[in-house]
Amino acid sequence: MTTGMEELAARMRDFAQAREWEQFHTPKNLAMALAGEVGELIGEFQWLTPAESSSLDEETFDRVRSELADVTAYLVRLADLLGVDLIEATKAKLEENERRYDANLYRGSARKAPH
Amino acid sequence: MTTGMEELAARMRDFAQAREWEQFHTPKNLAMALAGEVGELIGEFQWLTPAESSSLDEETFDRVRSELADVTAYLVRLADLLGVDLIEATKAKLEENERRYDANLYRGSARKAPH
């Protein structure tokens, strides 16, 4: 079975190959591209209150969805080049965090939340 | 069918609920958390040459995989709260880019590459 992630990775691979952009797609460069896109995403939220960020107007929502797509594309491409399975890596991390942040101990506390 | 992404989103939802951390998980805050994790990821690559970034030693690779997992977790959680399907949004963006960056026109050119 091909998951959505794998299909995205394959398409990004073809996209880069067809344009001979593989030479630019080193992990170092892709990490920068990812950071650049996250910068654009954060720009959408910077002047909004936390409450406003939960109920975006349609125009902002469309831009945010577009930025989330850019972030995902570079993240998937970077992981593909490094041979990292994002779903598996994230599952493993969540299991670690479930152990590390005991629900009873950390309930409702921002201070003790991970950062 | 539940894709890997949807399973991750559901687990993040449960994780936040069990700790009463939903109050902190506004899109604004999650965009910040995402940026923070991307900052840690980029820190792993900053002093490496592009070539070195393509052949990480085991220790660095493990840290990078761990950072990629953190990035994915916050990205999935943010998209879930906003009701954005990351796979669909990214597919749509790739189709747009395939049209926008004609393979024959943009071949091998860093200058004209998107940024």
Added chain:
Amino acid sequence: MTTGMEELAARMRDFAQAREWEQFHTPKNLAMALAGEVGELIGEFQWLTPAESSSLDEETFDRVRSELADVTAYLVRLADLLGVDLIEATKAKLEENERRYDANLYRGSARKAPH
């Protein structure tokens, strides 16, 4: 007259030279280091409300000041390598913004604020 900025740049230059770290201090790498430090800075604010971010406890304040110093150090070093006078460049940008964002037109509006 030596401004504070110029003194910082000179000390960063000596610091890098004494450790033979100039080889790592390309503008590309320094932009990444800057992004990494900004990621740490943003991590300090991510779970705080806007109001809480205006009245930090002493411990958080000390960490924020330390991150601001790291950001400043890499910013000054990057500008020094590129031959950019940060004070002059920022003054020019402020003048541009003062013209661009007419006070009467943009008063109190988040929507129209620059992003």
Added chain:
Amino acid sequence: MTTGMEELAARMRDFAQAREWEQFHTPKNLAMALAGEVGELIGEFQWLTPAESSSLDEETFDRVRSELADVTAYLVRLADLLGVDLIEATKAKLEENERRYDANLYRGSARKAPH
């Protein structure tokens, strides 16, 4: 004596006041704005080799200088609101790093360089 930094801070203060943008200028929001600008800066360098980043063409240089100005503006404004003297904080940090990274011990080593 007014240093360049203090003059910038005063102008940013007046700029925000004249537009009633002080309400948006919480430390949390300004940290986001700073991250957004650093994202734009990093976007200028992402597809360049480290060597290319050291000899920018005029057009790229102008954009980079403009982004450095935006980064400086938000950094100065954030520090002003928090009451942090950036020059003093950075000097203190450099002294700490001079002790921490002994020149003889860390000479020429990327691995041991701070990140």
